[in-house]
Amino acid sequence: MSESVLNSVLLLAALGTMAAIVLFIVSKKFQVYENPLIAEVDEVLPAANCGGCGSPGCRAFAEKLVNTADISDLFCPVGGNEVMKQVAGILGKEVAEKDPTVAVVRCQGACDVRPKTTLYQGPRSCAISALIYSGETDCQYGCLGDGDCVVACKFDAMYMDETTGLPVVIT
Incomplete structure (x- = not known):
């Protein structure tokens, strides 16, 4: 093998190793910690992403549930009381049972x-x-x-x- 090819291969290997080390250090320094409870709560939610709870989606609602001390005012209308009981069990919090919200058509004009x-x-x-x-x-x-x-x-x-x-x- 010629000396120029060997030098090129060694230079590329050194650059690749240095880039890998820099990327590893940067990924550790700027790593974003996420509470593992968020993923657990998100798995229990119905994944409808309907916004009926007031959050833009189930993932955002899971974050709100985990980061809120009192979840009694928060409710998933799609999952209902059963899902909220499971969420409360995961978070170790209490949640009151609520009556289901049902749409009402007030128009009587058949x-x-x-x-x-x-x-x-x-x-x-x-x-x-x-x-x-x-x-x-x-x-x-x-x-x-x-x-x-x-x-x-x-x-x-x-x-x-x-x-x-x-x-x-x-x-």
Whole structure:
């Protein structure tokens, strides 16, 4: 082997070793410590990332649970009381049982009692109907009846009633 090739290989090996040592030292110096309880709590949560708890996702909610002294005001509406009991067990804290939160459709204006004032022909979407007009019945306060809420629900907890044209929450 020629001397220039040998020198090149040795130089590259030395540079690689020095870079590895520098990276190792930097990784140890700037290492971010994370409480291992956060990962445990995150595994118990339902991973819906729905934001119903007030946090942007389940991981952020797990961090909030671990870093808060009193978790009685915090609640996961998707997991419910069972998940919160498991979280309290992991954290060694007490949590009170809460009644489940259920959506309520207050509109009683079924299709048979709300006359149609317009005829809409296009994609059936509450978002589109709300932008264009107040729905086929021209009611500014009631349900538009296009079922966006049913599509948005990740848990199949509601359906559109064919006779009333209103969403029904499954309890």
